[in-house]
Amino acid sequence: MTFKEGTLPPVRIFWSLTMYDAKSQLLVDNPIHRYLLNSTMLDQFKRGNDGSLTLYIQARTPGAELEANWLPAPSGPFFVVMRLYGPEKSALEGRWSPPKLVRQE
DSSP states (O other): OEEOTTOSOOEEEEEEEEEEETTTOSBOOOTTOOOEEEGGGGGGSOOOTTSOEEOEEESSOOOGGGGGGEEEOOSSOEEEEEEEEEEOHHHHTTSOOOOOOOOOO
16 A cells, blocks of 8 residues: 555544454454554654655565564455544545555565
């Protein structure tokens, strides 16, 4: 999931992206004990040279240098929930939407 520079969720408070196992509907147990990524973590994320932010939503680590951007997923079916706390007008009116998840092989 890649946010181009300047396209992060428009919120007054914060946003979060939480991973759930599709079968159990519970948080996904994982080796780094991370269950969500959120805007309070922005200073920890690695950005692209163009200012973009890519979040890696996958079972395997994207590598030590990108692990700050990693939301561990199970190897089977899962779902991700994005929550906007204090959404700005552009989100409420549907003028903003999150980037699509892009499957990588």
